[in-house]
Amino acid sequence: MSQGKSTLSSPVKKNMVDQSTKTVRFLMAATALGIAQGFPNRYTCSTTRSAGMFVTSSMGGQTLRASTTECTIDASSVPSAGYTPGATYSITLNSNVARGLKIVSSTGSFTSGGASEGPNCRNVFPIQLSQAFSWTAPAAGSGTVTMQGFCGRSSGIFLTTATVSEMAASSPSLSPTTTLSPSLVTNAPTSGNRQCVVTGELNGVECKFDSSAGVSIEWAINSTHILMQNSAPTSGYVGVGWGKNMAPAFAVIGWCSGSGSNVQEYSISSRSVPGVQAQGSSELTSVSCTDQGGKTTVSYIRPLSTTTGTFSQSGSNDMILAHHTTDSLAPHAQSARVRAVVNFESGDSSEVNETDYVPAHSATMWLAFSFFMPMAIAAPMFFRDSKGYWFYVHVASNTIALLLLIAGFVLAFYVTENADERFEDRHGRLGLVLVILAVVQYIGGAMRPHKEKSGPQSTLRNVWRAGHVLLGLFVAIGGLVNVFLGLDADEDSDDIWFQLHIGWVAIVLGLGIIGFVVKQLCFNNGGSKDDIGLEAKQKTPAV
Structure with missing residues (x-):
């Protein structure tokens, strides 16, 4: 170890300048690509324009x-x-x-x-x-x-x-001022020996089930039809669906609004709004809707079997009960829905206990993308001269990040039980790509080409190193972005988590920029590594 103040050799300084130049070029290229793809500003919203204008x-x-x-x-x-x-x-x-x-x-x-x-x-x-x-x-x-x-x-x-065009004939009894028939029973029994089956016409509900999500269903059933009265503490929609999961399923969703009410049957093929399709010719009759005191109640008579779906009179029916605050179709929060099993004949009903895997999935993915991956990137970027310890921090951080990614990926399958829905949105698709690339990146790091102890490196080594750096940056940045997409997709997510993640990303980027600038200033001004707390000639592993 030389004594006193030592300066960087010309090759080392040149290498640092080359690396900084490559980094700047990469950032400039990414920025240019984003600008090139930019939408050319916006027209004002109007439907009076024509071609040639x-x-x-x-x-x-x-x-x-x-x-x-x-x-x-x-x-x-x-x-x-x-x-x-x-x-x-x-x-x-x-x-x-x-x-x-x-x-x-x-x-x-x-x-x-x-x-x-x-x-x-x-x-x-x-x-x-x-x-x-x-x-x-x-x-x-x-x-x-x-x-x-x-x-x-x-x-x-x-x-x-x-x-x-507008349909010539609308569904009957859809006025928001329509009230429920006086013959409907509003105090249906909820316990004990109940008999929900009636003979003849359906003139009032006989049984009731109150869910923890706030949705209540009341009904009476005969051999061909069921009379249902669904309510929830909301001024938006209330929905009752048949199916173990949100999709595939069929449902009746209704809301009352000043511009006209809507109570319809829907076929649900996915959790997204475009996957919820109204049936053209509704088989619902005696339809009514009220919105009073912050409570929406819809009532209708439905055949046990329709073109949308069939359910059992005497057996157990898997149900999804949900509500929302809007007078239109929109994804509801996890806390505003519940799964239940209902026997419409006996009235026996119970909720299905579900484990919420979203917090665990969110935590593992956040730690991987927002903490350990930035740490893995910072180690070789800022601490390459620290006796080779950077390499062990780099490997350990990447290993922990990959294990967390795999755990979070597995948890995602429990978050979305329906296989058709797992990768239907941007968050799911980007997450799948990032996990695959993270595995490729880890394997590529383990199978890196040999590094020469001195002199120029092989072409294969240089190509591998460039690819390793760029792929690592892409996965890390993509992960930070996908956290935002995940928070946006989760209806139960509070705004504070979104704001905290913005703050964390700002801290990570800020520290990275400050570290990069300080390092370049120290080295380019001819300062020694001792000036920034590093020894002059440290051994680093041949990686």
Whole structure:
């Protein structure tokens, strides 16, 4: 060990400068890529535009171009007979040129898909060639609805237009002021020997089940039909579904609103709103809905067997009971739903105890992506000269992160029991990609090419090192982003967790930038490693 103040040799300084240059180039390339993919600002929301019109707005001066195949609206979920007032349908905007998408309707409201720019306008950014939107039809008497889609690219904006008409005859008894029939019994027995089966007409409920989620169901049943009265402490929707899981299942969902009520049967193919499809011709009769004192109650008579689904009169039925605060279809919180098993003949009902795996999944994934991966990156970046200890910290941090990722990935299968739903959203798909890449990264690190003790490294070694660094950064940054997507997907997640993660990401990035700047300043100014608390000539493993 030399005494006194030592300076970095020229090769070492050159290597540090090269590494910093590569890092800056990588960040500049990533930034340029993001800008290149940016949506070309935005038009104001309007359905009065036409092809050939020159529009100057925040989207820039462009002549709207008529679309053939470049931009199309798929409204096939709306029955050919027309939309049912208050019903929700899936509308998809497709493009083969898009740098950004926008959809606008003359009336009605979009409740999900893209970013909201108002009740009847949605924007999609950045690049995405297809986007499904949930559109709630307007009140009765609104007539034909015009929808316009905009698909942008650098050479112009393509415009497409579609129209949907109103169904001539609406479902009976859907006025929000409709009250329940006086013959309905509101104090149905909830315990003891109950007889829920009646002969003849269904004139009142006989049995009742109160769930911990706040949803109550009351019913009476005969050989062909069931009379149900569902209520929940909400001014939004209340839903009762048949099925062990949210999907696949069939359900009756209803809400009352000032613009018209909606009580319909739905077929559910996924947890997302586009997967909840209203049935064109409802087989429900004696439909009514009230919203009084913060409590929504819907009542209807349903055949035991419909085109949507069949359930048992005498056996056990797996049920999903849920509610939400909105007067439209929207994902409900985990705390606002419950699974139950109901025997409609005997009245025997019980909740199914479920283990909530979401906290464990969230904790393991957060620790892996937000703590151990940044630590693994910081070790070789800032502490490469610390007697080789950086290498052991790097390996240990990556090993712990990978084990946590595997545990979190397994827990995700318990969070979403239905296999068709696990990777249907951005959070699930990105999570799957990141776990696969993390495994590849770990195996690649273990099988790294030999490092020469001195002199230039082999081409294979240099290629491996560049790939190892870039893939590691991608997985780590992607993990931080996916935490945000997971918090956004969890209806039970409080805003404080989102804010805390923003703060943590800011701390990690801030420390990284400060460390990088300080290190470069010290080395480029000719300072010694002793000046920053490091010894001059430390041995590092040949890795």
